[in-house]
Amino acid sequence: MVVGALSNGPLRFNAIMREIGGVSHRMLTLTFRGLERDGLVTRTVYATIPPKVEYELTELGQSLIEPLRVLATWAVRHSxxxxxxxxxxxxxxNGD
Structure with a gap:
């Protein structure tokens, strides 16, 4: 869902949290760490007060957009x- 949220460009943490919905702060943080570690997302910190942090898909992360669209289409069709x-x-x- 994070990759999908970032498919239209960089977003700040809270914007992604609102877009996804139903995810805890901690779970989203852990997800970002994993995506960053795997080279799918970059994290940019801007030296402002308060600090501004944006997340963006890397080229590798962008390569996931089309396969995820195909999967989403499949899920809707077969739901x-x-x-x-x-x-x-x-x-x-339940033996009914």
Whole structure:
């Protein structure tokens, strides 16, 4: 979701947090650290008061945008079938 949020350009931490929604500050921080470590995201700190920090996809990170779009399209297309499978599974599991 972070890669998707950054697909239109650099964003500040809180803007990403708002766009994604439902993610804790700590989880987003850990996610950014992992993405930075893997070379997918860069973190730029500006010497302002208060400090301004922006995150941006690297070239490697940008190469993920198209595969993620394909995956998102697949998920939307197959969502009804997955919901039916979940219902069938839960019904069988509960003996209904």
């Amino acid at each position: 009804p079938a997955m919901e039916r499978a979940r219902t069938t599974f839960e019904t069988a599991k």
